[in-house]
Amino acid sequence: METVLIFGLILAIAWSVVKIWDALKEAVKRQRPPPPRVAMVNDGSSITELRNTPAGQLGAALMTGKCPDCGHDGFYEGPSGGASVNIYCKNPDCRSAFNFTNMFGEGHGERIGKAPDSIYK
Numbered sequence: 001m002e003t004v005l006i007f008g009l010i011l012a013i014a015w016s017v018v019k020i021w022d023a024l025k026e027a028v029k030r031q032r033p034p035p036p037r038v039a040m041v042n043d044g045s046s047i048t049e050l051r052n053t054p055a056g057q058l059g060a061a062l063m064t065g066k067c068p069d070c071g072h073d074g075f076y077e078g079p080s081g082g083a084s085v086n087i088y089c090k091n092p093d094c095r096s097a098f099n100f101t102n103m104f105g106e107g108h109g110e111r112i113g114k115a116p117d118s119i120y121k
């Protein structure tokens with residue numbers, strides 16, 4: 001009789017431990033944030049994180065809202081197409097021009113020379 005009670009008690013404790021363990025695993029799973037979305041670039045032979053490419057580094061600099069060439073605040077917006085827009089440094093003495101795209105919250109930038117005179121009239 002006593003043996004049966006002890007065996008039952010051990011079974012009950014083991015069952016409780018398993019249930020608590022499952023509940024902890026579920027709680028940890030719920031708290032884990034989703035994996036971050038990272039913009040990737042495929043150049044045909046390899047896939048690279050955008051932030052590790054020259055276009056990604058220029059784009060990240062443009063995302064700050066400051067011109068990477070002269071440090072001036074702000075850009076004029078020019079023509080846009082698809083997901084990209086041409087932006088021009090607001091400093092009339094700099095006039096750096098870029099084609100900019102926001103890719104999943106990361107910038108992609110390419111230099112397109114100097115802004116046209118009409119921008120600064």
Ligand SMILES: [Zn+2]
Nearest residue numbers: 067070089094
């Ligand atoms: Zn500038």
